[in-house]
Amino acid sequence: MLPKNIWQEIETVFFDAEGTLFHITPSVGQIYAEICQEFGLKVNPHELNKTFLKTYLKHRGSFEASPESCFEGWRKVFLETISHFGELKDPETAYLKGYEIFARPEYFRLSPDTEETLSAIKASGRRLAIISNWDERLIRLISAFGLSHFFEDVIVSCEVGLMKPDPQIFELACQKLNTPPEKALMIGDNLNDDVLGAREAGLWALRYPGGSLKKLFPQEIFIS
Ligand SMILES: [Mg+2]
Numbered sequence: 001m002l003p004k005n006i007w008q009e010i011e012t013v014f015f016d017a018e019g020t021l022f023h024i025t026p027s028v029g030q031i032y033a034e035i036c037q038e039f040g041l042k043v044n045p046h047e048l049n050k051t052f053l054k055t056y057l058k059h060r061g062s063f064e065a066s067p068e069s070c071f072e073g074w075r076k077v078f079l080e081t082i083s084h085f086g087e088l089k090d091p092e093t094a095y096l097k098g099y100e101i102f103a104r105p106e107y108f109r110l111s112p113d114t115e116e117t118l119s120a121i122k123a124s125g126r127r128l129a130i131i132s133n134w135d136e137r138l139i140r141l142i143s144a145f146g147l148s149h150f151f152e153d154v155i156v157s158c159e160v161g162l163m164k165p166d167p168q169i170f171e172l173a174c175q176k177l178n179t180p181p182e183k184a185l186m187i188g189d190n191l192n193d194d195v196l197g198a199r200e201a202g203l204w205a206l207r208y209p210g211g212s213l214k215k216l217f218p219q220e221i222f223i224s
Contacts, residue, residue, distance in 0.1 A: 002185065002204060007218055010204065012179040013121050014170075016188030017132040020208045022108040022145070028052050031107060032081065035098050039088040048085065055081045060133075065163035070135040074099060103137035105144040117213040118150040120221040131173050131186065133157040133164050133193065153177060164190075165197025174203070187216060 002010070015021055024031070029049025036043045055077050063073020078095045088094045101107050122128060128151050132138055135158035142148050155173045162169035174181050181202035188194020189208045198205035206216050214222060 001216060001218065002206065004218065006204060007185075009183055010126060010185045011183040012127045012129065012174075012177045012185070014129050014131045014173055014184060014186045014198075014203070016164075016186075016190065016194045016208070017130055017134055017138055017142075019189035020111065020187060020194075021114055021130070021147075021213075022110045022141075024102070024107060025109045031101055032078070032098065035094050035101075036082065036085070036088060038097075039090060039094040041082070041086045041088050043082075043085045048081065051084050052077070052081045061163070064133045064135075064157045065161055065166070067159055067161055070158035071099070074135075099137075103140045103144075105141060108141065108145075110145065111208075111210075112212045113214045115147070116222070117217065118147065120214075121217065122150060124221045127152050127177060127179070129153040129155065129173060129177055131155045131164065131169060135159070164188075164193040165200070167197060167201035170198050170201035170203055174201070187213075 018024065027045065027049050029045040029052055032048050032052060033043050033045040059073060059077050063069045075095050078098055079091055082088060082091065118128060130151055132154070134156050136156070138156055139154055142151065142154060153176050155169065155176065157163040157169065160169065160172060162172060170186065171181070174184050184203045186194055186198035186203050186205040187208055191207055195205040195207050208216060
């Protein structure tokens with residue numbers, strides 16, 4: 001939690017999306033394994049998840065900050081991950097199916113107290129926005145969760161051409177919200193991408209360690 005005198009100065013609260021507001025469930029490996037099975041390949045979800053993470057980390061820098069190449073980048077990650085295990089009957093159709101799955105709320109769960117927390121921050125007179133390394137699917141997901149009305153803006157790496165932890169994405173977000181960085185707070189689960197990146201740009205930042213989102217904020221905003 002921020003010291004009280006600093007919290008009182010905060011005008012805008014930015015949230016990370018995946019790992020903070022909501023979480024892929026059951027796991028990318030499990031979801032990919034189900035798609036593989038449907039397309040004729042039986043794979044261990046745990047092994048698939050490990051290979052996915054390695055492949056994703058290898059490629060992410062080359063596509064998540066580009067408006068043009070997100071779809072292609074994820075395609076490369078998907079096909080390269082699967083190639084370690086065998087061949088799918090129709091890999092392109094399988095990829096499209098996987099791409100759409102990650103825009104559907106039934107494959108995500110919200111963090112505990114997400115709606116209550118967003119409501120309370122908004123009711124306290126502060127503004128809310130999202131800064132995420134993601135693509136156009138995030139906007140659809142937020143809408144499907146019924147959370148769009150909380151956020152004044154959703155700043156997505158694939159659309160703005162900048163990626164966390166680059167301080168420029170935080171500076172851009174502050175400009176878009178017309179908030180000085182020292183009056184903005186970033187909340188995210190990733191120390192490097194969310195916390196250190198935001199601090200470098202002059203924002204306040206807190207790492208979300210899991211569990212209830214409420215505990216990161218002063219309890220008086222929850223008493224109405
Ligand atoms: Mg995250």
